[in-house]
Amino acid sequence: MSEHTHKQFDAEMEALRNGVLAMGGLVETQLERALEALEKGEASGSVDEVGAVEQSINRKQVEIDQQCAQVIAKRQPAAIDLRMILTVAKIVNDLERVGDEAKKVVYKAVQTPNAGALERVRHFDAARAMRQARDMLQLALDAFARLDLSAAAEVIERDEEIDSSFDSIVRHLVSYMMEDPRTISAALEIVFIAKSIERIGDHSKNVAEAVVQMVKGRDVRHISAAEMRAEVGEE
Numbered sequence: 001m002s003e004h005t006h007k008q009f010d011a012e013m014e015a016l017r018n019g020v021l022a023m024g025g026l027v028e029t030q031l032e033r034a035l036e037a038l039e040k041g042e043a044s045g046s047v048d049e050v051g052a053v054e055q056s057i058n059r060k061q062v063e064i065d066q067q068c069a070q071v072i073a074k075r076q077p078a079a080i081d082l083r084m085i086l087t088v089a090k091i092v093n094d095l096e097r098v099g100d101e102a103k104k105v106v107y108k109a110v111q112t113p114n115a116g117a118l119e120r121v122r123h124f125d126a127a128r129a130m131r132q133a134r135d136m137l138q139l140a141l142d143a144f145a146r147l148d149l150s151a152a153a154e155v156i157e158r159d160e161e162i163d164s165s166f167d168s169i170v171r172h173l174v175s176y177m178m179e180d181p182r183t184i185s186a187a188l189e190i191v192f193i194a195k196s197i198e199r200i201g202d203h204s205k206n207v208a209e210a211v212v213q214m215v216k217g218r219d220v221r222h223i224s225a226a227e228m229r230a231e232v233g234e235e
Helices: 003-040 047-074 081-112 116-146 149-179 181-216 223-230
Strands: none
Touching: 003 047, 003 081, 003 116, 047 081, 081 116, 081 181, 116 149, 116 181, 149 181
């Protein structure tokens, strides 16, 4: 590979990396809007804004996927470079899914502007879980940007917190529904919100696992947090 071609290849790889981080920024915007919808209720016009950002996220995903295909076709990368490209393709898929789930949270929040007796579950418990999910995604993107295996391992550990929050929310809502059947409709809407938040945590975990796989060259899906710490050299 000539020096000129090598520089072009480096520029293309950097463009992929920057594209992922730009897409991540759009997704983080969606998560902030979802959190605001849970905490404060929905402001007029914000649903349209969420829809517009979602379209931008979708376009970014298509653009990055095309860039990945072009780099593979033109450069035939190997080893760490190929893993980087494959990782980018995985991550943008998970980011797009996070954007979808954030949109669902906003839309469900609009449908339940007044949850009555369930307001605390929505405004505090669900909002707290959303903050956890937002922080997980931010840390996962930071792990990607810096190829930080310790940060990636922390994201995977935090997924257990999201799962616990989801279980706690469902238990509270079941209690409300058993005590007062009139709360069933609103409670189910909040269950859907909580499930979307739990899925955001799962996709953030996927991003972190992809970072570890890129750096270490090993598929680390479906292993425990302790095994992950051992894999990244923390134990």
